[in-house]
Amino acid sequence: xxxxxxxxxxxxxxxxxxxxxxxxxxxxxxxxxxxxxxxxxxxxxxxxxxxxxxxxxxxxxxxxxxxxxxxxxxxxxxxxxxxxxxxxxxxxxxxxxxxxxxxxxxxxxxxxxxxxxxxxxxxxxxxxxxxxxxxxxxxxxxxxxxxxxxxxxxxxxxxxxxxxxxxxxxxxxxxxxxxxxxxxxxxxxxxxxxxxxxxxxxxxxxxxxxxxxxxxxxxxxxxxxxxxxxxxxxxxxxxxxxxxxxxxx
Amino acid sequence: xxxxxxxxxxxxxxxxxxxxxxxxxxxxxxxxxxxxxxxxxxxxxxxxxxxxxxxxxxxxxxxxxxxxxxxxxxxxxxxxxxxxxxxxxxxxxxxxxxxxxxxxxxxxxxxxxxxxxxxxxxxxxxxxxxxxxxxxxxxxxxxxxxxxxxxxxxxxxxxxxxxxxxxxxxxxxxxxxxxxxxxxxxxxxxxxxxxxxxxxxxxxxxxxxxxxxxxxxxxxxx
Amino acid sequence: xxxxxxxxxxxxxxxxxxxxxxxxxxxxxxxxxxxxxxxxxxxxxxxxxxxxxxxxxxxxxxxxxxxxxxxxxxxxxxxxxxxxx
Numbered sequence: 432x433x434x435x436x437x438x439x440x441x442x443x444x445x446x447x448x449x450x451x452x453x454x455x456x457x458x459x460x461x462x463x464x465x466x467x468x469x470x471x472x473x474x475x476x477x478x479x480x481x482x483x484x485x486x487x488x489x490x491x492x493x494x495x496x497x498x499x500x501x502x503x504x505x506x507x508x509x510x511x512x513x514x515x516x517x518x519x520x521x522x523x524x525x526x527x528x529x530x531x532x533x534x535x536x537x538x539x540x541x542x543x544x545x546x547x548x549x550x551x552x553x554x555x556x557x558x559x560x561x562x563x564x565x566x567x568x569x570x571x572x573x574x575x576x577x578x579x580x581x582x583x584x585x586x587x588x589x590x591x592x593x594x595x596x597x598x599x600x601x602x603x604x605x606x607x608x609x610x611x612x613x614x615x616x617x618x619x620x621x622x623x624x625x626x627x628x629x630x631x632x633x634x635x636x637x638x639x640x641x642x643x644x645x646x647x648x649x650x651x652x653x654x655x656x657x658x659x660x661x662x663x664x665x666x667x668x669x670x671x672x673x674x675x676x677x678x679x680x
Numbered sequence: 681x682x683x684x685x686x687x688x689x690x691x692x693x694x695x696x697x698x699x700x701x702x703x704x705x706x707x708x709x710x711x712x713x714x715x716x717x718x719x720x721x722x723x724x725x726x727x728x729x730x731x732x733x734x735x736x737x738x739x740x741x742x743x744x745x746x747x748x749x750x751x752x753x754x755x756x757x758x759x760x761x762x763x764x765x766x767x768x769x770x771x772x773x774x775x776x777x778x779x780x781x782x783x784x785x786x787x788x789x790x791x792x793x794x795x796x797x798x799x800x801x802x803x804x805x806x807x808x809x810x811x812x813x814x815x816x817x818x819x820x821x822x823x824x825x826x827x828x829x830x831x832x833x834x835x836x837x838x839x840x841x842x843x844x845x846x847x848x849x850x851x852x853x854x855x856x857x858x859x860x861x862x863x864x865x866x867x868x869x870x871x872x873x874x875x876x877x878x879x880x881x882x883x884x885x886x887x888x889x890x891x892x893x894x895x896x897x898x899x900x901x902x
Numbered sequence: 903x904x905x906x907x908x909x910x911x912x913x914x915x916x917x918x919x920x921x922x923x924x925x926x927x928x929x930x931x932x933x934x935x936x937x938x939x940x941x942x943x944x945x946x947x948x949x950x951x952x953x954x955x956x957x958x959x960x961x962x963x964x965x966x967x968x969x970x971x972x973x974x975x976x977x978x979x980x981x982x983x984x985x986x987x
Contacts, residue, residue, distance in 0.1 A: 482912045482913075490922065537925055540924050541921045544917045548913075569848050575841055576832075576841070576845060585900070592831065597848070599888070600849050611855045656940060657940040661943050663947060671950065
């Protein structure tokens, strides 16, 4: 069976594909997370500048990457909805939003917990954390719009428009936040791990990033499956009402 | 072209005649600036340093809270359907209505700002720059609000939802808008680079935002 | 071989533990919520199928006049399993 985005457009085919792939992905996540956690705690040496708290970076940086990855998935799905009219594109976007928002939220929280020992405060308006905050707000807007519009097709298309507007704005927002930050804090721009990351820290970082990515894909497929089923339930409930009404008549 | 101008003239005169909505926006602006010192304390130094930021944020909120008016009235009485099927391309309709919002809401707010700045001890020399920056940046505010208005057409609580959707997109306008003024007050740097960025963002919004708004209108008018 | 003997997370151990704990909690919550949603939809689908409403029963004109026919034919007391479409 050739596997392509077009061949998976059929919801039933997608469901069976998802059902086969999900257990493997779950196993892969467990393995990667296990390896990543082991590397993070027992293999990676404490950074000479930051001590043990560098271990928070092994969550913070991958979570930030996945937050951005999630928005890319939504933007691509939005193109699929608006331009190519792929039937499952809006399902993909709707499923990805809470997952991406959660990773972005984790990036913010772990960044804050990393910041307290490092800079002494729970929050700084540095370029990276501020950009993460704005990304989180964009996610919230998308989710709010989905909740507000009842009909799934219309909600999907409206959210797709909003997602693309946000995607176009993200470079501008990033540029303005960077500019704003250098304006107010010319002295030090804190970068993760300093100007260059010790190679010994790279391996755990990438393993955790890989683990998070597979986790994203796993949760995404699961959420898409649930959303497809939800729409079937909704359609059946509508037809039940129609049947009952016709039976009365 | 004349049709677009006629539409603009109609929307502007409707808004002026209605009067109340503009008055409410101006009153809201005054209200927020008037109560801010109660939260910040009467220290004039602090107020004058935070004045540009406060004036900008309150302007954004006042403009946003009247933004669901952009398409709402015409949506309710069916005029929007007529406009959508008429000879004017829908992006032009969206642009014209956003421009009407700018003329009838943002410009009065920007002109009121200097007066309110006095309440916050804004230094007098920066007032022309403040008004200039606001006039340069508020087209972006109106046109991006137009996207939000078209996306939330007909929804309950559309005002708050619109603000939620659109505020993150205002971050660049806010950053450059405030920097223009505070660069003149405290330095460093000259106010002209951020002002140029404001103009660029406004111009880009005036061209691109109506396309998105029209797509959302088409979606909601079906 | 890494030294597992002295497992000391340093003076900021509580922050490190908190970070990993929040991550674990968030990921667990997300996973469980997705699973719960999935189960709920399957349950609703099963209920609807038990009532004889299937996706193939998009109303054909003949069915509309006699909606009970399909229902009694498929509502077996013994198994409740529908005949495959």
